[in-house]
Amino acid sequence: MKSGTDLAATELFAGLGDPVLESMNFLNQIAERYPEAVSFAAGRPTEAFFDVGSITRYLDRYHAYLRDERSMSPARISRALFQYGNTKGLINDLIATHLSTDEDIRADPESVVVTVGCQEAMLLVLRAFRRDERDVALAVSPTYVGLTGAARLVDMPVVPVAGGPDGIDLDVLAETIRRVRQEGRRPRLCYVMPDFANPSGLSIDVSVRRRLLDLAAAEDVLLLEDNPYGLFNDGGPRPPTLKALDRNRTVIYLGSFAKTVFPGARVGYVVADQRVATADGFSVRLADELAKVKSMVTVNTSPFTQAMIGGALLENEFSLARANRREHDLYRSNLAEVGSGLRARLERAGLSGLVQVNAPSGGFFLVVTLPVPVGNEMLEHSARTHQVIWTPMAHFYESSEPTRELRLSISTLTPQTIEQGLDRLVRMIGEQVSARVAVA
Secondary structure, eight states, X not given: OOTTSXXXXXXXXXXXXXXXXXXXXHHHHHHHHOTTSEESOOOOOOSTTOOHHHHHHHHHHHHHIIIIISOOOHHHHHHHHHSOOOTTOSOHHHHHHHHHHHHOOOOOGGGEEEESHXXXXXXHHHHHHOOSTTEEEEEEESOOHHHHHHHHHTTOOEEEEEOOTTSXXXXXXXXXXXXXXXXXXXXXXXXXXXXXXXXXXXXXXXXXXXXXXXXXXXXXXXXXXXXXXXXXXXXXXXXXXXXXXXXXXXXXXXXXXXXXXXXXXXXXXXXXXXXXEOTTSOEEEHHHHHHHHHXXXXXXXXXXXXXXXXXXXXXXXXXXXXXXXXXXXXXXHXXXXXXXXXXXXXXXXXXXXXXXXXXXXXXXXXXXXXXXXXXXXXXXXXXXXXXXXXXXXXXXXXXXXXXXXXXXXXXXXXXXXXXXXXXXXXHHHHHHHHHHHHHO
């Protein structure tokens, strides 16, 4: 670098040039440039029920808990809330109780590490398991871009595994594990989102979950389970998480309060109850090893935001399923309205034979498959000309080449924006399909 000049990209981490790390920025920029567009892109929770007063209420509830139930003195309470805290977390016991209440997961609080959002939890796990260049992660494809991006930052390759109609193809997973080993590499983890996956919206049947656990145990590959949307189903019984079914400590469980309390708190967690053999013949918790990494990344998660989450858990008797009944009903209604409304419009436009729409039974997302390539250029045109935004599915695959799919998110919509957005979306799809037919 010459004095007084800008840095060259070649002088920085090579992964910064990876398109994966540009995905979120690009999508945010589209939304900023076209603020009047109806957005089916954002995977954030609804703002309809945000209440500023809940922040102080949650803090007060947690303060009362420390004072009355934990018998902490004013000085100890002040230290807990104002000082640097335990790297593993402040509300681990409350999270463990919540997991038992809502998910039937029996987690020792000492196996929980509270993180700065689920994104840090992913980073900690990937960093811990990336020992050298032979280590790889597997991930059900298409994959949440945050997992792929975190893996890039720790130089850990991600090998895609086909999802298929069952949410994961176990034959392909077994074949991929063996192929990776034959290449001299070590498959350490398989990332999976069994409930209403981002971006596909698909879920894994209980029988397949059990077979997945058996396969992972037999192949000595850990499962990295991410569960941000499991509470938002179609109203029927919720299937058990992989972690609830886990009897061999095969699953590392990732959780977050971004969708169930509020994302601004930036509080997530990882349940890592695996034991790690040490050189001196003893064993320690994997959670403690992850805490070592965290201590050099964020030191600890904000005690203030942990206290807010703790207060929310206490106020709702540890059940976020109960606390999110309004959100659950809104998401369920929006998902049904977007799916049925889109299919009806496609049929009226004569496009139902050319365009497919999947039908998830919950969560935030559904996928539309077009007979033409779908990429960033089409998104830009859609936002500028038709005033409707969505997400190209190419952002969720290893290759950045356009696919024929786009993802719709339903979580922030109102009945009015659903109607407006679907009208605009179908006009855009009709235009694109007609243009391709005319060229052909």
